[in-house]
Structure formats: structure tokens, C-alpha cells
Amino acid sequence: EAGVVQSPRYKIxxxxxxxxxxxxxxxxxxxxxxYLQNLGQGPELLIRYENEEAVDDSQLPKDRFSAERLKxxxxxxxxxxxxxxxxxxxxxxxSPEGAGNTGELFFGEGSRLTVL
Amino acid sequence: xxxxTQMEGPVTLSEEAFLTINCTYTATGxxxxxxxxxxxxxxxxxLLKATKADDKGSNKGFEATYRKETxxxxxEKGSVQVSDSAVYFCALILMDSSYKLIFGSGxxxxxxx
Numbered sequence: 667e668a669g670v671v672q673s674p675r676y677k678i679x680x681x682x683x684x685x686x687x688x689x690x691x692x693x694x695x696x697x698x699x700x701y702l703q704n705l706g707q708g709p710e711l712l713i714r715y716e717n718e719e720a721v722d723d724s725q726l727p728k729d730r731f732s733a734e735r736l737k738x739x740x741x742x743x744x745x746x747x748x749x750x751x752x753x754x755x756x757x758x759x760x761s762p763e764g765a766g767n768t769g770e771l772f773f774g775e776g777s778r779l780t781v782l
Numbered sequence: 783x784x785x786x787t788q789m790e791g792p793v794t795l796s797e798e799a800f801l802t803i804n805c806t807y808t809a810t811g812x813x814x815x816x817x818x819x820x821x822x823x824x825x826x827x828x829l830l831k832a833t834k835a836d837d838k839g840s841n842k843g844f845e846a847t848y849r850k851e852t853x854x855x856x857x858e859k860g861s862v863q864v865s866d867s868a869v870y871f872c873a874l875i876l877m878d879s880s881y882k883l884i885f886g887s888g889x890x891x892x893x894x895x
Contacts, residue, residue: 708885708888
């Protein structure tokens with residue numbers, strides 16, 4: 667069974683440029699998460715989707731961050747414009763319907779962003 | 783607020799040594815507790831979990847017991863291997879409407895042959 671797939675694995679951009687990350691969850695997983703992991707820190711939730719609906723986006727900085735999950739499968743996280751402080755690893759995770767509340771998430775390898 | 787505190791790393795051990803990684807939590811409700819592990823170049827994966835007081839989670843020789851009285855969930859392994867070198871994250875989830883998984887800052891384990 668294929669795991670959670672993220673791309674790109676690495677991205678280097680200059681500040682004020684836009685960037686987008688893509689995630690394809692495990693087949694059949696209704697719930698999709700985007701997490702932010704700063705260096706030396708644990709992941710922090712940015713947004714959670716149940717199918718197409720963003721059910722928790724309270725931690726997403728909406729002035730520059732946006733996300734979408736069209737058709738309830740893969741998802742894109744965008745930053746525009748990027749700032750130096752956005753340098754981090756962006757993690758995508760998924761879980762089967764009803765399993766997210768058990769804390770059992772399946773994570774991708776992450777997309778490491780460096781903003782110069 | 784709800785939070786998880788882990789011992790700082792790195793923790794460096796020789797192969798076959800005993801491992802303890804401390805984890806304590808603060809929660810307004812009654813959480814479930816987890817240990818996730820991140821091997822080099824891989825995504826986080828669930829290692830073990832416990833959902834109520836005095837439960838013991840175990841997997842791959844690792845164990846952790848949910849101690850409500852001390853709000854702790856320390857990770858232990860009797861004999862570590864080089865292949866256990868990774869970053870270990872303690873986490874909690876509250877069964878409120880948010881179902882938000884809250885992570886500690888991680889502890890890096892280095893096991894030397």
C-alpha cells in the first residue's frame with residue numbers, strides 16, 4: 667500500500683516568492699492534515715480536512731497561507747508571499763474516517779522549505 | 783493550555799543500553815497519549831499509544847505506561863539497537879471536538895555500536 671506522498675521534498679526560494687506543496691493521502695483516507703514543523707520542534711497543526719471540508723483551520727495564517735482539497739483527495743498548501751520565518755518542514759498526514767480522533771495518523775516525508 | 787514536555791536531546795547510548803525518554807503532559811481533559819518516531823529520511827510513524835490511566839503501550843520492544851498521577855508517559859526500552867537511532871515525539875490528543883494531536887519538541891536518540 668502506498669503511503670502519503672508529498673512533493674517537492676525540498677524547495678529553496680527567495681522571500682516574497684510564492685510556493686506550493688502537494689500531498690496525496692493514502693487511498694481511502696478521508697481526513698487530511700497539514701502540519702508545520704520548525705527546526706527542533708514538534709509538528710503543529712495548520713489545517714485539517716474531512717473530505718473536501720476544512721474543519722479546523724484556526725492555526726492557518728490566512729493572510730499568506732491557503733490550502734485546498736478539491737474532490738476530497740489530494741491537497742495543495744500555498745504560501746504567498748513567503749517570508750524568512752516560513753523556513754520549515756511542511757508535513758502532510760492522513761487518517762481513515764473516524765480514526766483521526768484516535769490520534770493514529772500516517773505522515774508523509776515532508777517538504778522542506780528554505781526561504782532566502 | 784494543553785502541552786507536552788520532553789527531555790532534551792540528544793540522548794547518546796551504546797548498543798544494548800537501557801533507554802528512558804521522559805515525557806510529561808498538561809491537559810484540561812483526559813487525553814490519549816502517543817509516542818511517534820521519525821527515522822532518518824522518513825515520515826513520522828506511530829510507535830505506541832495508551833488511551834487510559836495505567837494502560838501500557840508497547841511495540842518493537844518499546845514500552846510506555848500512562849501515569850495519570852504523575853501526568854507522565856515515559857518511553858523505555860531494555861536494550862537499544864543502532865537501528866533505534868531516530869527522533870522520538872511524545873504526543874497527546876483530547877477527545878474534544880478538535881481532535882487535535884499535540885506534539886512535544888522531540889528527543890533525538892543516537893545509538894552507537
